[in-house]
Amino acid sequence: MSITVSLPTILRPYANDQRRVEADGSTLANLIDNLDLTYPGLKSRIVEEGSIRRYVNVYINSEDVRFLNGLDSELSSGDLVDVLPAVAGG
Amino acid sequence: MTLRISQQLVDEIVAHARQDHPDEACGVVAGPIGSDAPTRFIPMINAARSPNFYEFDSTDLLRLYREMDSNDEDPIVIYHSHTHTEAYPSRTDINYASEPNAHYVLVSTRETGNDDGPYEFRSFRIVDGEVTEETIEVTA
Numbered sequence: 001m002s003i004t005v006s007l008p009t010i011l012r013p014y015a016n017d018q019r020r021v022e023a024d025g026s027t028l029a030n031l032i033d034n035l036d037l038t039y040p041g042l043k044s045r046i047v048e049e050g051s052i053r054r055y056v057n058v059y060i061n062s063e064d065v066r067f068l069n070g071l072d073s074e075l076s077s078g079d080l081v082d083v084l085p086a087v088a089g090g
Numbered sequence: 091m092t093l094r095i096s097q098q099l100v101d102e103i104v105a106h107a108r109q110d111h112p113d114e115a116c117g118v119v120a121g122p123i124g125s126d127a128p129t130r131f132i133p134m135i136n137a138a139r140s141p142n143f144y145e146f147d148s149t150d151l152l153r154l155y156r157e158m159d160s161n162d163e164d165p166i167v168i169y170h171s172h173t174h175t176e177a178y179p180s181r182t183d184i185n186y187a188s189e190p191n192a193h194y195v196l197v198s199t200r201e202t203g204n205d206d207g208p209y210e211f212r213s214f215r216i217v218d219g220e221v222t223e224e225t226i227e228v229t230a
Contacts (some may be wrong), residue, residue, distance in 0.1 A: 008188070055185070057151060059152055062152060064152075084152060084155055085188035086145060086146070086148070086186060086188075087118075087134075087146040087188075087189075088144060088145035089144055089170060089183035089186045090144075090180040090183055
């Protein structure tokens with residue numbers, strides 16, 4: 001069961017400069033663990049102490065996972081996951 | 091390092107900052123990938139609606155990046171205003187900066203608020219927590 005993950009510019013160097021990668025996972029947490037096996041270092045840029053980093057947005061099929069079940073959100077084959085850093089500041 | 095930007099885009103960014111004062115205004119100027127040329131002005135809503143914080147709404151953010159993707163565009167300029175302090179990146183701006191290829195433009199409306207008059211308009215690169223101010227060349 002393959003999920004497509006779209007990566008932002010700042011994370012592409014961790015994934016051989018690819019813009020989109022494929023991975024498996026039954027939940028978002030599971031998917032990110034699997035991605036980190038292939039592309040070490042990716043996970044720590046997205047997850048911190050068991051939650052998604054404050055300044056990173058993750059979407060499943062265009063839905064912000066903060067409005068789903070966060071890292072426990074379930075995934076099905078063919079889903080599209082987008083990772084985007086927040087554009088924010090003070 | 092230099093930001094080359096048209097007078098019209100400068101005017102649009104400043105007008106947006108004045109309009110949203112005393113809250114911070116924010117947005118992007120997109121341009122063709124790899125061109126370093128800002129062309130398409132995209133004012134965004136500050137979801138924080140705050141005088142000392144700005145954040146693109148997460149749904150708007152995804153839509154914006156999808157749109158730029160399908161147009162083969164990059165965010166060439168990411169701008170926001172400071173309404174009470176100088177046009178220099180704050181610690182929060184530096185922590186959140188995640189587009190190493192973008193020109194981070196800051197406008198300060200502290201002098202004139204919603205009105206016409208002098209303003210500060212400065213541009214920076216923010217890479218790995220390092221801020222470097224750059225020159226601005228305004229074109230016709």
